[in-house]
Amino acid sequence: MAARSGDGDQRTGLLYGIGAYGIWGLFPLYWPLLEPAGAVEILAHRMAWSLVAVVLALLVARRWAWIPELLRQPRKLGLIAVAAAVITMNWGVYIWAVNAGHVVESSLGYFINPLVTIAMGVVLLKERMRPAQWAAVGIAFAAVVVLAVGYGRPPWISLVLAFSFATYGLMKKKVNLGGLESLGAETAVLFLPAVGYLVWLGFQGSASFGSAGVGHMALLASTGLVTAVPLVFFGAAAIRVPLSMLGLLQYLAPVFQFLVGVLYFREAMPPERWAGFGLVWVALTLLTWDALRSARRTRGEAARLAARAAAKTPAPAPAPVEAPRP
Secondary structure, eight states: OHHHHHHHHHHHHHHHHHHHHHHHHTHHHHGGGGTTSOHHHHHHHHHHHHHHHHHHHHHHHTOOTHHHHHHTOHHHHHHHHHHHHHHHHHHHHHHHHHHTTOHHHHHHHHHHHHHHHHHHHHHHHOOOOOHHHHHHHHHHHHHHHHHHHHHTSOOHHHHHHHHHHHHHHHHHHHHTOOHHHHHHHHHHHHHHHHHHHHHHHHHHTOOOTTTSOHHHHHHHHTHHHHHHHHHHHHHHHHTTSOHHHHHHHTTHHHHHHHHIIIIISOOOOOHHHHHHHHHHHHHHHHHHHHHHHHHHHHHHHHHHHHHHHHHHSOOOOOOOOOOOOO
């Protein structure tokens, strides 16, 4: 009965994970709906409305205890400010790239993000890489060179997205807050600059909010919900499914983005781009195989240690048997 309940919980987590990465993967269909707003105006609305959505979610969940503790830690506040600045860059470049017709190049950024994260771990955290990880990073570097030749320039959109999101992940790891809490802290840092920019746009008469109809206003306001919902889904998935499965699910988002770019927006894919993406996919396949093999090895070693410990533990002495009373 317990096993069946665990399986059901994992299936629910899997659905949450697919929902989170599916929403992130379909973002390229959403941002163009917000035009005629420019990328910076959309970004400012996303910052402002995200805080509103997160505050409502925290009110419902009654999760406020982390705030006083966070305010007493200046170092963590500084890391959150850096995380807020980095995710602002990531969001801004991504929104601009999608609305400027660079969906495929944007998807490449999230394909190579795990490889950039590994490389940053080696350089900044002095982590050791396994041979397969070195090979995957080397293949990814070759892919970037091939794509640079194909584009006639470095794929800077992909590189900015990959490095900014990897840096954001590093900051979040150091801050060690839950997804909803960290988003609340980051958007609190971004809220006043975002609202200030939107007010300035209004005074300039160049704000699209209110000038393109009620439906457009609702779409701009929904940026907060669109940001918060997949994060909540991701948090629900993270506590229900194994980390290895979550690692595999993360590729859904760039796969969906790539398919949207090629099949819906009809972006050009000449042979050299297919070659570059093919190398990236080979690198990710190698990385995934190595991660799954390492996870199996770790589980096997843990099971052997547990069995060895159980074998060394003496069995409890049997309880004395009382003689029958006359």
